[in-house]
Amino acid sequence: MTMRSAAPDNQPPDKSPVPGDERSVSRDPQVDEQVGNERKAAKGEDRKTGARNSQDRRSPIRDLNASLDLKVDPDSKDFPDHQYYLPRKSRRLALVLALAYAMAALVAVDVPLGWPVAAAALSLFIFGFGKRLAYCERNADRTQASRYGLLFVGVIIPMLCTGYVFASWVQSGLAWQWAIATLVCINAACAAILSMRVMSLFAAKIAMWGAFALLDFSLVSIAAIVGATFALVLIARFEWHSAEKRRIANDARDRVAARAEDILRSFEETGHGWFWETDRRGQISYISPSAASVVGYSPDQLRGRSLSSIVEAAPGAVAPERSLGFHLSARSAFKDIELRAAGSDRLWSLTGRPVYDGFSNFCGFRGHGTDLTEKRSNEQQVTRLAHYDSLTGLVNRAQMRDLLDQILAAPAERGGACTLLMLDLDRFKQVNDTLGHPAGDALLKQVAQRLERVLDGIGRCGRLGGDEFQVIIPGSQDRDKLGFVANEIISTLSQPYSVEGQGVIIGASVGIARAPMDGETSEELIRNVDLALYAAKDAGRGKFHFYNKSLHSAAEERAELEQDLREAIGRGELELYYQPVVFTATEEITGFEALMRWNHPRRGSLSPEKFIAVAEDAGLIDKLGQWALRKACEDLASWPESIRCAVNVSPLQFSQKELPSIVANALAHSGITPSRLELEITESVFLNDTAGTDAMFKALKRVGVRLALDDFGTGYSSLGYLKKAPFDKIKIDRSFVQGATKPGSRNGAIIASITSLAEALKMDTTAEGVETLDELELIRVLGCSHVQGFIYHKPVSAVDAGRLVEGSKIVAAEGPQSSRGKRQVLLKRVFISHNGNRMPATLRNISSGGAMVDGLWNLPEGATVQIEFSAQVSARANIRWSIEDRAGVEFTLPLSRRQDGTFEVLAGTRMSASG
Incomplete structure (x- = not known):
């Protein structure tokens, strides 16, 4: 144990070992110092916490420490007196000596005069004022040498005097048997009063018996003294080792208790949980301050009250056999019983077990509690997010589908009929591109509010995602009435909006399908209402269109395109074009992005937007992806080693377990270094299975290719996965670049945030769609490492791409100064x-x-x-x-x-x- 303040000299400055002082014995000084520091910090915190809240001193861990801890008041009963040579209770030795002298005088009927009387008086005087000497030893300025001096004065001198007195008394006629018996009693009293003080006890015994024996100064007495000294040394050594073991055990227990208390306090202060304890009568004996404050009391005020009085049944309470009262009465352990704090809306989860003493007597309950309020709130929020759109508050796609399934599954006599309206906003993308996504989100909220006002309870409205909305109107409705509702929706949504202080006008197109005549299942009805919506959009903005069977011609055209695509893969009508990726600082081409083109014999050149979706639906994306990877690697092999090539990977490709082997085969076939190939992956891959996604990332990184996050910021998962997905590059979507130079645009701030994030994660950045000199300059200022766009070059064939990277690879920016139209x-x-x-x-x-x-x-x-x-x-x-x-x-x-x-x-x- 260690002490401070009132007893600083328990650790003498010279650090020399002191027999009888357990603190000075250490197997490892550094360990002892660390233990001492931990204990001092724990005790200092105890004093602060105790002053703050008296309840803390009642905790179970503090009760343990209270029995071990040292007090700084020397008068305290718990003061560790054995740590010092001189006991505070030396007056008891004075009483023992006085009684011994009196008994000897009665037996001898004589008192030796002269020096023996002076020696007896001196011994009584020193022991009588021994407490003063004990205080002197505890003085903060006391050195080890002075402590030895106090030991000599306070113990050795009076014991020498005692031995001398009785030796003189024997010479004066006292029977030596009485003298020996009296000295043995005095020796026993010293052993009791000087217990745990090995040095003091050893010195007292040697001094007393030595003085008694040496007065005769015979060979026998000298031999007896030597023998006694040897025996006392052995006894002292044994006692010293016992004391050392006790000290080590106490230090270990003190260290464990202090650390346990610190952990307990830290846990309570985090607010994640709290502790409670009851006695055998079920009354609270301890409760954490955080829990007591929830019910409006202090821990002291709750002590003595029953645990059941501070809780109430929670909504959806458990059955009686699982209730708190049942377990307390049955003295059985319980776990995670949900209750409400009395007089509060906080939800608690209580866990506890009965406590028994060493004789199997029931002592009460002890347990812990956690606050479930935030957890339940989060669960409700998650449930809401699973059924409602987080932006607009409308029902989401999944909930709309469930509602539609319920209506269509109802028997005909109870319903089964409904009308499904599909809405798509016109010119919404323009608002997003010019005003930014925050403005687009604000606009969507206003659209949702207007839709609910128009429907006015006649139907249920939901947001499917993006600018797509869906309306379900239960029951059989007249066609004219449905047309009127559709017109009202279009008219209302086409009125001007105020977004961020600017007037905005958009429109809406509506497709209408009715059940059961247009479809008896939700899949069929949704497919047909989509066809009606496409027809409304083809007819012009601000129109609505009812489904009819002739709309399937569009689906037939799509099927024709699918067949043409199958044949085009075999005929070699597909081609890869390459758009340069330029290093911003040097304007040097560092790589290309591979872009697929389809040279259709009748439709002309088709961009991927026209046929990639068809390929995914038709199951052709795997063939297209393998061909694109193989062709890009072959072209890359003919270019300089410093050039990289980026190839887009669709979410369907990414979900295939064979993708790493396909990539590895393409690399092996071309013979290029894996790090020269960069796979561009969109945020939508994170919507799939997380474990499978992580495994795919690891497999691709083992192949050695680079990974780029494409269209960053257009999805909803980026930030959550950037911290663990091993991306090498972030591609900033063109929607942020376009319009970034316009006054008041927030796109620049978004780009700056993305580049700062990428830099912190040690990733490159590529800004897509840079078309003007103003945009290029802004991109440079904001710190994007790479640029891609028409400002440097349009996509070119593989042959032309090879020419671009011959020589210096430097390209010059060419384009308009700004995106402002010709005036x-x-x-x-x-x-x-x-x-x-x-x-x-x-x-x-x-x-x-x-x-x-x-x-x-x-x-x-x-x-x-x-x-x-x-x-x-x-x-x-x-x-x-x-x-x-x-x-x-x-x-x-x-x-x-x-x-x-x-x-x-x-x-x-x-x-x-x-x-």
């Missing part, structure tokens, strides 16, 4: 309508996206105006900036150009210049 400078008189006011103005510098207008005074930014080009032609626009009588406007819808480059709204207007 026409003109002076045209127009009328501006705003809030019922019609004002004349002059139109200047018009482009497809906006114009500059003179003559507008005091129109605020963000205001929506109607520009009348003629009596028949007008356009809606938003004020983007305003300075005095001049303003910049942005058209809600881009203006259409004629073949000669002029705008249709200005037909017949003479242009003064163009730029």
Whole structure:
């Protein structure tokens, strides 16, 4: 054990071993010092915590420590007196000596005068004031040498005097048998009072018996003293070893108790759980402060109350045989019983077991509790997310499917009929690309609110994902009524929106299918309503279309495309084009992305968007993927070693266990280094089985290829998987790049965040779709390591790609300065309508996206105006900036150009210049 403050000299400065002082004996000083420091820290924290809350001193672990801990008050009964040479209870020795002297005087009927009387008085005086000497030994400035001096004065001198007195008494006529018996009694009293003080006890015995024997100074007495000394040394050594074992055991127990207490306290302070204890009567004897505060009491106030009084039955309580009261009465262990804290909405889970003493007597219960409130809230949130769309709060795809299945499965006499409406927003992608995804999300929320207002309880609305919504109207409905509802939906959703202070106009297309005439199963009905939606979109924006069997012709066309694709694979109509990937800092080509093209004999060149979905549905994606990997590796083998090539891997390919072997075979066939091949994987792969996904990543990394996360930011799983998926590169989607240079755009901040994240994870970044010099400059400033887009080069054939990487591999950026459309400078008189006011103005510098207008005074930014080009032609626009009588406007819808480059709204207007 260690001490501080009141007893700092328990660790003497000279660190020399002191017999009888267990603290000075150590097998490893560093270990002892570490143990001491841990104990000091634990005790210091105990004092702080005890001052904070008296309940802490009542904890089960503290009860154990209380029996071991050292007090800093020397007067305390628990003070470890045996740690010092001089006992505080030396007055008892004075009483023993006084009684011994008195008995000897009565037996001898004589008292030796002179020096013996002085020696007796001195021994009584020293032992009588021994407590003072004990306090002196405990002085903070006391050295080890001074402690030896105090041992000599406080123990050796009075015991020498005692032995001398009785030796003199024997010479004066006292029977030596009485003297020996008296000294044995004094020796026993010393052994009791000096217990655990090996050094002091050894010195006291030697001094007393030596003085008694040496007065005669015969050979026999000297031999007796030597023998006694030897015996006492053996006894002292045995006692020293026993004391050392006890010290080590106490230190170990103290260390374990301190650490257990620290762990207990740390656990309670985290808030993850708490502890409780009851006595045999079921009354609380200990409870953590965190639990007591939940029910509005302090631990002291709850002590003595029953455990059942602070809890209530939770919603959906367990059966009586599993209740808390049952287990407490039956004295049986219980686990994870859910209860509600009394007078609170907090949910608890209690676990406990009965406690018995060494005689199998029941002592009470002891256990722990955890707060389930947050866990249950999270479970409810997860359940909600499983059935509702997190963005709009509408029912999600899975729940809509379940609802549709329930309606269609109902017997005909009880229902079974319903109407399914499929909605797709027009021009929503334009809002996402120009204003950013946050604006798109805000717009979707407003769309959901308007849909619920239109339906007004006649049907259930859900969001399937993206800009797709679905409506289920139960029962058999009249066709005209359904047309009216569809028109109301289109009209309501086509009204202007205010998103981030800007006016936005979108539209909606609606497909309608009715059950059971258009489908008796949910699969059939959904397939047919999709066909109706495609027909509505083909008919133009803002239309609705009922399903009819003729719509299957589109499906037939798709089937024809599938057959053509099967034949095209065999005829070699597929070709890979390569778009350069450029290192931003040096403008050097470091690699290419392989892009598939289909040279259709009738339809011409088809991009992957036209046939990849068909290939996936037809089960041809595996063949296409293997061909693309093999062809890309073959072309890569003919290019310089420093060039890499990226190949897209579809989610279906990624889910196939054979993919690593397919990649390895393509690498072996071409003979290229695996690290030159980069596989681009979209975020959608994370929607599959997590274990299988992780295993696939590890297998591909074992092959040695690089992995790139494609279209980053367009999905919902990226951040959760970046920390464990072994990606080498992040590709920033073009939707973030386009419009990033426009004033007020947040895309730049998003790109900066992505590049910072990639840099922290030691990943490269590639910005896709860079088409203007302004975008390129922004990408450089934001720290993207690579660039891909028309600003450097369009996709080229393998032969042309080989020419690009011959020599220096440096390419120059070529393209427009900004994405701003071509402007026409003109002076045209127009009328501006705003809030019922019609004002004349002059139109200047018009482009497809906006114009500059003179003559507008005091129109605020963000205001929506109607520009009348003629009596028949007008356009809606938003004020983007305003300075005095001049303003910049942005058209809600881009203006259409004629073949000669002029705008249709200005037909017949003479242009003064163009730029």
